[in-house]
Amino acid sequence: MDNQRYDERPIGLFDSGVGGLTVLEAVARRFPEESFLYLGDTARVPYGTKSARTVERYTLQVADCLLRRGVKGLVVACNTASALGLAALRAQSPVPVIGVIEPGCRAAATLGGGNRAPRVGVIGTRSTVASGAYPYHLAMLDSAIQVISLACPLFVPLVEEGWVDHPAVRMIVTDTLTPLFTQRLDALILGCTHYPVLKGVIAETMGAGVTLIDSSAAVAEELRRHLGGEIAPAPRGATQRLAFLVTDVADRFKETATRFISGIAVDAVEMVDL
Amino acid sequence: MDNQRYDERPIGLFDSGVGGLTVLEAVARRFPEESFLYLGDTARVPYGTKSARTVERYTLQVADCLLRRGVKGLVVACNTASALGLAALRAQSPVPVIGVIEPGCRAAATLGGGNRAPRVGVIGTRSTVASGAYPYHLAMLDSAIQVISLACPLFVPLVEEGWVDHPAVRMIVTDTLTPLFTQRLDALILGCTHYPVLKGVIAETMGAGVTLIDSSAAVAEELRRHLGGEIAPAPRGATQRLAFLVTDVADRFKETATRFISGIAVDAVEMVDL
The missing domain is CATH 3.40.50.1860 (Rossmann fold)
Incomplete structure (x- = not known):
């Protein structure tokens, strides 16, 4: 349908904490007209010591939060969540899902x-x-x-x-x-x-x-393949919007994030309950 | 009442992970007739980077799990939970609560x-x-x-x-x-x-x-003051039982715990969902 050729909605990215920001930085630079909504599950970081069942459950909860905010695609910017939660998420996500x-x-x-x-x-x-x-x-x-x-x-x-x-x-x-x-x-x-x-x-x-x-570079390349295909791109000349959700202590996230990624501003940080 | 002078039920202890075992070791040695039920919230460790609201919520959830298992007293063997969750827990616990x-x-x-x-x-x-x-x-x-x-x-x-x-x-x-x-x-x-x-x-x-x-020594002393007072002690000659609950990955808990505490066996480890 013609009205699906462009989509201003953001792409959702998530990680257990600040790590996924390394992926966000890569995709935000590569696609300057796309908007992104990042979620750091800072209340439950780290994922990497947790069981498969727990990580899968967290992955589905976080994705659900992003989907309710209206994202047009999902990037699981966390290797543990990609390893343990991607299959379950792909089986039930209404939008395309990219893992790392x-x-x-x-x-x-x-x-x-x-x-x-x-x-x-x-x-x-x-x-x-x-x-x-x-x-x-x-x-x-x-x-x-x-x-x-x-x-x-x-x-x-x-x-x-x-x-x-x-x-x-x-x-x-x-x-x-x-x-x-x-x-x-x-x-x-x-x-x-x-x-x-x-x-x-x-x-x-x-x-x-x-x-x-x-x-992160490989994920950006994967996203390029999806944009224009399964994921409709933002209209030409769209202004990139970056927004951040965390599950705990927004201030510390901002401070740590700013130290890791140089290119993008971590301003709009909102706390959510999962 | 006479039937409250002895109480065979265990005392509940909890921590975000394995740390509280240092307290368990002290109290289990000091009170060899008392039984203890330990809960390590290993799915959500660490608490120490989380906000006051989140830690308070976790503290109440963990205590509730122990109370449903029938403990006669609670030891919050985690300083972060004691600092941020003790007041709320004391306000609603039906049994005495000791912090660290x-x-x-x-x-x-x-x-x-x-x-x-x-x-x-x-x-x-x-x-x-x-x-x-x-x-x-x-x-x-x-x-x-x-x-x-x-x-x-x-x-x-x-x-x-x-x-x-x-x-x-x-x-x-x-x-x-x-x-x-x-x-x-x-x-x-x-x-x-x-x-x-x-x-x-x-x-x-x-x-x-x-x-x-x-x-841990100071907590054992505090527990001594409670036993026989607000908390009825186990009957003379009772056999100590130690049991462990974790919220994630029981095997790793057992392995790490065994390295930290020398005096007590970490055998009966059960996984619970909070």
């Missing part, structure tokens, strides 16, 4: 040497790693890909608390990543939207031979 | 030198410190007590993840506590039930001149 895992896997799958399939490391929360979502999706793309997964449970609290540039952080990152040093990796997927904040120290620790994959 | 803050304050208030009131440091979660509960209760005991408060937001994730004996932990503890070094403290209240797990490194960092106050 498949785009990251597609980016990694192209990185082999010559005609050799790549050796891919995946770091994520305990729950993301336990889910097996990355090995599964990488194998769907190319069953010859070697996957080595590692849970890094302290990285999320470090980032949520703003400890990103401290010798202790370097020590924790190095110590945690040690099992990967001897794995001759071609690529390392930052399998948690909080981790790009630690990208500098992770890159130094892993060395120049390992390509780091930050899923 | 007042007992710790009483222990600290006695530690001045000669006839000088003590200088007391308090470390806790962001929400506990923001609540002002410690300065308030210390001033009620002696308005001459000097109180210096400091939030240590990374200590809970370090303990929940089992990082307690690592050079990076020492670095984070030292760096976080630096503002207290010049304060000539007589005592430092470990104002979070997770912190006794880090007691060794905190003691080394603060030096021998500062007495560390672990509230």
Whole structure:
């Protein structure tokens, strides 16, 4: 129908906390006419230590809140929620749903040497790693890909608390990543939207031979494929609106968010009860 | 009434996660005939970064779960919940409620030198410190007590993840506590039930001149005052039963708990939905 060719409604993005802002920054820059509504489930962060059943329930609750606000599409900007809640959400969402895992896997799958399939490391929360979502999706793309997964449970609290540039952080990152040093990796997927904040120290620790994959660029590319297809784009010349919902303590979210993302203003923060 | 002089029902204890086990260990040893039912709200840990309203709501929900299981008294073995939820809980609980803050304050208030009131440091979660509960209760005991408060937001994730004996932990503890070094403290209240797990490194960092106050002994003393008074004790010769409820991932709770408390078996762990 003609009236569906443009849609001014925002795209909803969500994460357990501030991590998904790394994805928001990428998509907001790439699509300057699209509006976005971000939800950080700050009352229940972290998701990465919680069970599959709990994360699935939280994912559906958060998506429902965004859908009631009238979003035209959903980006699950949280790897744990993508790993454990995406199937259930896709089964019942009336709008298209984009996760962060498949785009990251597609980016990694192209990185082999010559005609050799790549050796891919995946770091994520305990729950993301336990889910097996990355090995599964990488194998769907190319069953010859070697996957080595590692849970890094302290990285999320470090980032949520703003400890990103401290010798202790370097020590924790190095110590945690040690099992990967001897794995001759071609690529390392930052399998948690909080981790790009630690990208500098992770890159130094892993060395120049390992390509780091930050899923936010891959998610932006995935969204491009949807816009104009399943998701109607905003009208030409539309003014981008960014709004933020949190489930707890709006002030701290604003303060931490401002430290992580440089390009966009985190002003309109509203607290919601889920 | 005669039939109220003994009561075999357990005493309920709760915390956001594993921290309250330091209190459980103290009271279970001190009262070997009393039974205890522990609830760790592991699905929603940490409490210490959440708002007053949210923590109060969680406190009431958790207490309600324990009350429905038939406890004869409640110990709020979490400083954040004690700071933000105790008043509301006391107002509506049909059984006596003991918090961790007042007992710790009483222990600290006695530690001045000669006839000088003590200088007391308090470390806790962001929400506990923001609540002002410690300065308030210390001033009620002696308005001459000097109180210096400091939030240590990374200590809970370090303990929940089992990082307690690592050079990076020492670095984070030292760096976080630096503002207290010049304060000539007589005592430092470990104002979070997770912190006794880090007691060794905190003691080394603060030096021998500062007495560390672990509230668990003070809570046991408070419970002694209640037993036989407001709370009927278990019959002589009763066998102690310890049971555990968690709101998420029972296996991990068991594993982490076993590392923290040496004296008691963490066997009967049941998952509940709040």
